[in-house]
Amino acid sequence: MREELLAFVSRRGTLLEPDAIDFLLGQQDPIAPLRAFLEKCSEMPFVVTLHDVVDAGTIARQAAARARPLPVEAVVTAQVSVPASFRREGEPAGGRDADVRILRDITGRSTCEGTIEDFTRYFRHRFHVLRNLLLARRELAGAQDIAKARKSTREVRIIGMVADVRTTKNGHRILELEDESETVPVLVPSDSQLAAESVVMDEVVGVVGTANDRGLVIAQSLVRPDIPTARPFHGTKEHVRAAFMSDIHVGSRTFLEDKWSKVSAWLGGDDEVARSIRYLVVSGDVVDGIGVYPRQDEELAIDDIYGQYEALATMMAALPDRIAVVMSPGNHDAVRPAEPQPAFPTSIQKLFDSNITFAGNPCLLGIEGVRILSYHGRSMDDLVSAVPGLSYHRPIDAMKAMLRMRHLAPIYGGKTPIAPEAEDHLIVSEVPDLFATGHVHSVGVDAYRGVVLVNSSTWQAQTPYQKMRNIDPMPARLPIVDLATGQAIIREF
Numbered sequence: 001m002r003e004e005l006l007a008f009v010s011r012r013g014t015l016l017e018p019d020a021i022d023f024l025l026g027q028q029d030p031i032a033p034l035r036a037f038l039e040k041c042s043e044m045p046f047v048v049t050l051h052d053v054v055d056a057g058t059i060a061r062q063a064a065a066r067a068r069p070l071p072v073e074a075v076v077t078a079q080v081s082v083p084a085s086f087r088r089e090g091e092p093a094g095g096r097d098a099d100v101r102i103l104r105d106i107t108g109r110s111t112c113e114g115t116i117e118d119f120t121r122y123f124r125h126r127f128h129v130l131r132n133l134l135l136a137r138r139e140l141a142g143a144q145d146i147a148k149a150r151k152s153t154r155e156v157r158i159i160g161m162v163a164d165v166r167t168t169k170n171g172h173r174i175l176e177l178e179d180e181s182e183t184v185p186v187l188v189p190s191d192s193q194l195a196a197e198s199v200v201m202d203e204v205v206g207v208v209g210t211a212n213d214r215g216l217v218i219a220q221s222l223v224r225p226d227i228p229t230a231r232p233f234h235g236t237k238e239h240v241r242a243a244f245m246s247d248i249h250v251g252s253r254t255f256l257e258d259k260w261s262k263v264s265a266w267l268g269g270d271d272e273v274a275r276s277i278r279y280l281v282v283s284g285d286v287v288d289g290i291g292v293y294p295r296q297d298e299e300l301a302i303d304d305i306y307g308q309y310e311a312l313a314t315m316m317a318a319l320p321d322r323i324a325v326v327m328s329p330g331n332h333d334a335v336r337p338a339e340p341q342p343a344f345p346t347s348i349q350k351l352f353d354s355n356i357t358f359a360g361n362p363c364l365l366g367i368e369g370v371r372i373l374s375y376h377g378r379s380m381d382d383l384v385s386a387v388p389g390l391s392y393h394r395p396i397d398a399m400k401a402m403l404r405m406r407h408l409a410p411i412y413g414g415k416t417p418i419a420p421e422a423e424d425h426l427i428v429s430e431v432p433d434l435f436a437t438g439h440v441h442s443v444g445v446d447a448y449r450g451v452v453l454v455n456s457s458t459w460q461a462q463t464p465y466q467k468m469r470n471i472d473p474m475p476a477r478l479p480i481v482d483l484a485t486g487q488a489i490i491r492e493f
């Protein structure tokens with residue numbers, strides 16, 4: 001019954017307090033009080049407490065006495081309900097002449113329940129979208145289904161999802177490439193130019209090669225969806241600047257209060273660059289959270305999740321009013337861990353003042369017409385371990401790899417939990433003007449084929465956990481981008 005109960009809450013995107021679990025398991029029908037409570041909630045709570053379910057038990061008993069089945073509509077609504085953001089798609093940020101729009105995120109659109117069918121549909125969507133991007137590549141014009149290509153003895157062009165990557169004892173690599181028709185092994189010879197090219201599980205690639213009579217395709221070239229041609233930066237008319245932050249980790253003992261005071265004072269001061277900053281994009285891990293890793297409580301200065309967000313809200317309120325903030329969650333924040341993550345629930349949003357726009361992770365933003373893709377960057381953990389040469393110190397390289405694959409988190413089943421939504425929100429379906437990430441507590445700015453790249457440091461010193469894993473953070477750096485030209489600088493505090 002415990003499993004059923006936990007599956008029920010996880011399907012609804014909420015959590016149960018341990019005391020509430022014990023109470024419910026003592027009931028004749030453990031799910032009834034919970035369902036009764038969730039039905040009277042206008043939005044899904046972050047956590048359901050003992051008090052909530054005890055109260056709801058009375059309602060459930062009354063409902064049972066009336067012996068009426070639950071209206072189907074009510075059940076469906078509860079399953080798809082997720083926390084709503086104060087401002088949604090297309091609505092400008094309030095009060096001032098700031099121009100912030102959330103063009104795309106998952107908030108309010110989650111439908112998945114984690115069934116096998118959901119996963120099938122999710123991967124099918126991923127494959128179709130990325131295949132269409134690949135079909136637009138000249139090298140893959142006339143690409144065939146794998147089943148058809150296998151019978152060919154001439155040059156073949158195929159597109160598939162990588163189902164396996166292995167290395168033979170002679171150093172050749174074999175990719176299992178899969179489409180809806182069939183799977184085929186693709187040989188990447190160890191002495192070819194392609195040998196240095198990394199391929200990761202579950203990415204969608206095109207292959208030009210020759211099929212042999214044993215059903216093997218010998219690769220001559222690998223084609224990625226990529227950003228096919230460099231584009232000029234599509235900027236604002238006036239020199240308005242945006243600053244980028246992530247991984248503030250408020251509530252941690254290692255949060256750098258003195259560095260924060262410095263950056264906050266600088267932003268509110270007379271410096272010419274500071275005064276031109278009108279926007280602040282915050283890409284997740286805004287607080288340290290609770291229960292994110294074992295014995296985290298020993299590392300916390302604030303051990304209450306709402307207390308952490310309250311402290312952050314006070315810090316944000318002290319920033320100058322001209323700065324419009326867009327804030328999205330990361331893996332330490334109080335939303336579901338599976339990506340794509342929705343914006344913070346109203347219970348958290350209401351702690352902040354109206355200068356903040358809340359978005360999901362990832363999210364595509366329009367800031368004065370400049371398209372900014374903000375993604376926390378959890379998948380870098382998986383990319384760094386899968387791709388030789390990538391490292392936590394060079395997040396920009398991982399970001400370029402994501403753009404070449406046109407996917408933010410290609411590897412399924414690693415450290416990045418992925419929710420099988422009907423559409424794959426982690427595909428980079430539209431080329432942004434600027435791509436921002438965080439998570440690795442490093443920093444960097446660069447450009448790739450006209451897209452400005454920003455990795456946005458941290459405001460937390462090295463934690464004992466990072467020390468143990470030899471991770472050397474680069475805290476208290478503020479990347480700043482001129483939205484007219486795309487020119488990026490990093491200011492250290």
Ligand SMILES: [Fe+2]
Nearest residue numbers: 247285439440
């Ligand atoms: Fe972080």
Ligand SMILES: [Fe+2]
Nearest residue numbers: 285330331439
């Ligand atoms: Fe993170």
